[in-house]
Amino acid sequence: MPTLATIRGRVAIKINDADAKHASFDPLRLDHAIADAHIALSAMIPPPHLYVTNAFTMAANSDTFTLPTAANAGYVSFTQYAGEVKIRLVSDGRWLRKVSRSEIDALYDGVTQTTGAGRPRRFALWQEMDDDVQGRVHPRCGPAETCDLYVALTADDIRDAADLDAANVRFGRYGSTALVYHAAALLVGEMDDESLKLRRLNSGVVNLWIQQAQSLLQHESFRKTAVESRGPGRFVT
Amino acid sequence: MGVLTYDESDDLILDTIQANVTTNPPFTAAQVLRAYNEAYNDVWEAEGGGITQVTGLGTTWTPSPTFATDGKLVGVLRDINEIISVGATLSSIGLVGDATTIDLTRVERGRIQWLRDNTGLGTYAVPKLYSVTRIRASSDVAANVGRYDLDVWPGVGLYYFPMDYVRQFVPLAGNATDVPDVTDIGSRDICWLAAMNLAPLQNREQFVPGLLMRISEKTRLSLERKRTSLLSPKVDV
Secondary structure, X not given: OOEHHHHHHHHXXXXXXXXXXXXXXXXXXXXXXXXXXXXXXXXXXXXXXXXEEEXXXXXXXXXXXXXXXXXXXXXXXXXOEEEEEEEEEOOOOOEOEEOOHHHHHHHOOOOOOOOOOEXXXXXXXXXXXXXXXXXXEEOOXXXXXXXXXXXXXXXXXXXXXXXXXXXXXXXXXXXXXXXXXXXXXXXXXXXXXXXXHHOOOOOOHHHHXXXXXXXXXXXXXXXXXXXXXXXXXXXXX | OOOOOHHHHHHHHHHHOOOOOOOOOOOOHHHHHHHHHHHHHHHHHHHOOOEEEEOOOOOOEEOOOOOOOOOEEEEOOOOEEEEEEEEEEXXXXXXXXXXXXXXXXXXXXXXXXXXXXXXXXOOOOOOOEEEEEEEOOOOOOOOOOOEEEEEEEOOOOOOEOOEEEEEXXXXXXXXXXXXXXXXXXXXXHHHHHHHHHHHHHHOOHHHHHHHHHHOOHHHHHHHHHHHHHHHOOOOOO
């Protein structure tokens, strides 16, 4: 997995800007172009998944919870959920069934009891304005329930890393190369004629590189999907 | 023979204008030295002088190494004509170009000020950008003029900032083994130019056209450009 410093070097080579004394773009500009391209490309491919044990705990007698927002190990940005959320109770190892918020509310319709006696079996999620993901379970928890999480996450914003040079770009080879092409195209697109001449570049290369990035990104997407595919065979118990 | 020493140059100058005599010499040693240094100045202008490499010790900037994280350093040297590049290293003896020296990118001071005033742009563990500013201190005494201060971003403690720079012009003192900081051809051009300046004073101006033919093309073009700029506002002809 390449670091941002590696990607920066590759982008600088691609746009002939590998000379600190006569740079068209300083390292900060390069890094921001890469970070922006990283987020833009990440949004076009399947999100990464993460299985976190003992991720959070629902309080005793509660019927609501908040999904954790702290950055997971290996990530630099606070957690943003990308859709798929699966919750497993540690106490009995069972996965909760995801239902709609309306279904959960219907199950509590007319219920005034504030203490629980059993274990939750289903849950619903909604997102609030501050980006927190809230949830409600049914039935209400008896004792506190610790939960494992299997989730899809949005990509990190590399700029949240404590040291940008060492920040990991979480793409495979296809994705990393797509990122180089895309960031380089963004930067060349910003160059005026004088800079293009200095860098010995033609502005027509922007479209070429964007196409190359899209093609590689498609392969990155295929690669990710293929890993999760179980193939055409029949399910055997 | 390489770059001529002052002793060799002195002989060449006087030989050329047939004035290398010990009895009743037409020029004093001081006159020859002045003519030499005027010519040296012209050739220095054409050739630019060699690069001086210095470490980032306290003889270059203070504090050294940086103990604060504001990235502001005060220049110590007073003989800087042009700063070529500045690096950052944790080694007190590190120079620009060393494997462990980071090559910093030069930017305007205003950009560094702006970066200091704004957040959320990403953080780095090592310096990335630098700016040098010629600062006028409170009074125009020798210790205050010609001072260049250094601003680096981000400010990181414990770093030294070695530098490559071109010195200001320093005339020779006239010691026999002194050599000018020019090329071998340049050191000969100095002699021809000095001889051209002295010849008319000895009523031997007829030597001047012959001496002109000996001057290298590079120096000739530089002098021609300088003469044109002195005579005409159209300096780019």
